[in-house]
Amino acid sequence: MKKAVVIIPTYNERENIQKIVPALQKVFSTVKNWDMHVLVVDDTSPDKTYEVVKEMAKKEKNVHLLQNKQKAGLGGAYLKGMAEAFTKLDADIIFEFDADFSHDPDKIPEFLAAIDGGADFVLGSRYIKGGGIPADWGFHRKFLSVVGNMIIATVLTNFSIRDWTTGYRAITKDVYEAVHPLINSERFMGYTFQIGFLNNAVRKGFKVKEVPFKFVDRTIGESKLGAEYIKNTLLYIFKIRVDDVLNNRIFKFAFVGGLGTVVQLTTLTLLRLVIPTFKYLIFSNFLVATLLSIETAIASNFILNNLWTFADRKLESNQVLGKFLAFNAASLGSVIIQLIINTLGENVIGLHDLFVVPVVGFAIDTGMLFAICGIGIGLFWNFFAYNFFIWKKK
Numbered sequence: 001m002k003k004a005v006v007i008i009p010t011y012n013e014r015e016n017i018q019k020i021v022p023a024l025q026k027v028f029s030t031v032k033n034w035d036m037h038v039l040v041v042d043d044t045s046p047d048k049t050y051e052v053v054k055e056m057a058k059k060e061k062n063v064h065l066l067q068n069k070q071k072a073g074l075g076g077a078y079l080k081g082m083a084e085a086f087t088k089l090d091a092d093i094i095f096e097f098d099a100d101f102s103h104d105p106d107k108i109p110e111f112l113a114a115i116d117g118g119a120d121f122v123l124g125s126r127y128i129k130g131g132g133i134p135a136d137w138g139f140h141r142k143f144l145s146v147v148g149n150m151i152i153a154t155v156l157t158n159f160s161i162r163d164w165t166t167g168y169r170a171i172t173k174d175v176y177e178a179v180h181p182l183i184n185s186e187r188f189m190g191y192t193f194q195i196g197f198l199n200n201a202v203r204k205g206f207k208v209k210e211v212p213f214k215f216v217d218r219t220i221g222e223s224k225l226g227a228e229y230i231k232n233t234l235l236y237i238f239k240i241r242v243d244d245v246l247n248n249r250i251f252k253f254a255f256v257g258g259l260g261t262v263v264q265l266t267t268l269t270l271l272r273l274v275i276p277t278f279k280y281l282i283f284s285n286f287l288v289a290t291l292l293s294i295e296t297a298i299a300s301n302f303i304l305n306n307l308w309t310f311a312d313r314k315l316e317s318n319q320v321l322g323k324f325l326a327f328n329a330a331s332l333g334s335v336i337i338q339l340i341i342n343t344l345g346e347n348v349i350g351l352h353d354l355f356v357v358p359v360v361g362f363a364i365d366t367g368m369l370f371a372i373c374g375i376g377i378g379l380f381w382n383f384f385a386y387n388f389f390i391w392k393k394k
Ligand SMILES: Nc1nc2c(ncn2[C@@H]2O[C@H](COP(=O)(O)OP(=O)(O)O)[C@@H](O)[C@H]2O)c(=O)[nH]1
Pocket: 008, 009, 010, 011, 012, 013, 041, 042, 043, 071, 072, 073, 074, 077, 097, 098, 099, 100, 102, 167, 218, 222, 223, 224, 225
């Protein structure tokens, strides 16, 4: 039989834990096809919640206690609890569950059915049909919860999930193994752990299903959710977005290319200051300076692309020379493409002076359009050549 472990992180939940465990046991007795367990993760609560659990664990063999000496926040407690459940207790799935009766235990069979039906990750959702938040929540609390979820969905550009922040969840071992190495870091230790964990699972392509439930406010004890949660959540989701952009190959390619232009212009300026002293040069100083500055930019682009844009396909040291020559050829290809398109535009087709499109403040003539078009195709060629000839997928 497959095993499910309901993990309950607790901090000063002495009274709640006394009531919620029997409530869970009652539901467990109706579940026939899963071996159901409870694991309380207590951070040595000042109210000695762990003592109550220790007593329960003596009498009920499906109740377990993991006691941490240090308070590690919600994420810290869950990561430790998950490690214990999946490795020591040999769980197939775990639940995330609050001690405070906010999460309706009667919904557990529905979560299990969703897992049996092939879901990897089940969310107890307040924002789908059948779910809800307490009617007596004040406006600002409702607003925060609803709008907060909308902001998260928008920034993460994923509208298929309706309740990103829910703490009522079922997670399979596959999801845990794929995701926990990615988030084992300080900044996820608080409540942002929930969003971070879910976001990583979604991006790994795991199947997420939402089950509706009505969130109930706690009546005993205090919420540990503080104001810093809002700030951390916003910071976290925007950081994910910024990371996405920075990690995007096309962005890196464009950035390196732009930097290459700066390198080229800077080198050109410096060389033109220096070169007049080399009187013996055959070519005009300007041509020499231009060619040298282009080559400097090509070398800088090559190095940065190798170390950054294509870091995942970094060249072996014995490949570098050959690939650098190929890189030069590709760059030359791009210049030739641009020359051909410009020449066609200006001379062969002869559209240069045919018409001028005035755009607010300045005019774009068709020659310029061809130049822009040439640059675009040249860049496309570069990106293509880098991907398929120079930094080939291994
Ligand atoms: N072990 C542990 N549990 C925590 C910590 N912070 C919160 N919890 C528990 O996590 C659950 C959810 O916290 P709660 O304060 O109810 O958050 P809220 O429901 O979002 O207001 C409760 O069972 C808390 O006791 C922590 O730092 N360590």
